[in-house]
Every structure is written in C-alpha cells, then in structure tokens.
Amino acid sequence: MGENPxxxxxxxxxxxxxxxxxxxxxxxxxxxxxxxxLAGFQEARTALGTFPVGVVISDARLSxxxxxxxxxxxxxxxxxxxxxxxxxxxxxxxxxxEVLNLGAYDLLAKPFHAKEVLHAVTMAYSFxxxxxxxxxxxxxxxxxxxxxxxxxQQSRAASGDP
Numbered sequence: 562m563g564e565n566p567x568x569x570x571x572x573x574x575x576x577x578x579x580x581x582x583x584x585x586x587x588x589x590x591x592x593x594x595x596x597x598x599l600a601g602f603q604e605a606r607t608a609l610g611t612f613p614v615g616v617v618i619s620d621a622r623l624s625x626x627x628x629x630x631x632x633x634x635x636x637x638x639x640x641x642x643x644x645x646x647x648x649x650x651x652x653x654x655x656x657x658x659e660v661l662n663l664g665a666y667d668l669l670a671k672p673f674h675a676k677e678v679l680h681a682v683t684m685a686y687s688f689x690x691x692x693x694x695x696x697x698x699x700x701x702x703x704x705x706x707x708x709x710x711x712x713x714q715q716s717r718a719a720s721g722d723p
Contacts, residue, residue: 570615
C-alpha cells in the first residue's frame with residue numbers, strides 16, 4: 562500500500578506548519594513517491610507551473626491569508642489538473658461536502674495516519690491517471706453522485722476492492 566503506481570510521479574504537499582511537513586516526510590520516506598514539501602501558497606503556485614504534478618495534498622489554511630480554495634483555483638487552471646486532497650483538524654461532514662462540491666478530491670483529518678494518507682494519495686493518483694488517459698478517448702457518461710459514496714470509495718467499488 563502507498564506505492565506509486567508510476568514510480569516517479571510528483572506529489573506536492575503544502576503545509577505552513579513545520580511539524581506537518583516533517584510528519585508527511587516520514588510517511589512518504591518509505592514509499593517511492595517523489596514528495597515536494599512546500600510551506601506556502603506562493604511556493605505552491607510557482608511549483609504548479611514548473612513541473613508536472615500527480616497529486617496535491619494541502620492544509621486547509623495556507624500562508625498569507627490563502628486557503629485550500631485558492632489552491633484549488635490555481636490547480637484548476639492547469640492542463641490535466643492534479644487532484645487536491647485537503648487536510649484539516651476539524652474534518653467534519655460540512656467541510657467534506659464543501660471540498661467535494663467545489664472539486665477537490667478528498668478531505669483527510671489531522672493528525673495524520675500513514676496508511677490513510679498513502680491510500681488517499683494512491684487513489685487520487687489512480688483517479689487522475691484514468692482521467693488523463695480518458696481525455697484522449699471518447700467521453701463516458703458521468704457516474705451518479707447520488708449514491709452518497711466518496712470518490713475513493715467509488716474507485717474501490719469500480720476496481721472490486723473492499
């Protein structure tokens with residue numbers, strides 16, 4: 562679990578708190594994901610325009626008064642935009658619904674749980690890769706959003722995983 566299916570895809574993690582960056586560095590140290598740790602919104606903005614990114618994971622609150630919504634707006638301006646996973650201490654149902662409704666991939670709670678973080682990143686990357694590859698094939702009908710499941714649950718259901 563937590564292995565990068567491509568072996569070299571870049572994950573950008575944007576967290577103002579040093580302890581969050583240290584924790585994520587430890588989580589990803591035993592994986593083969595190429596993790597870029599950034600402290601703020603402006604760094605992320607620059608990175609997103611510099612190199613291809615497979616997944617972005619970000620604190621809900623960023624530097625200079627920015628938040629995950631600002632980062633999502635930046636991401637959505639990229640060709641083949643990577644999925645955004647938002648992280649917050651108060652990851653309640655209202656925030657989860659807002660995150661998904663505005664177009665982010667998922668919401669995770671702090672403190673970090675290594676298996677959960679790696680699983681979410683792996684699922685987000687797989688989703689992004691399928692979407693990117695699907696852009697060159699004829700459009701498929703959209704999945705119903707009325708089944709109440711999260712995107713990662715839909716992906717697992719489609720693949721037959723529990």
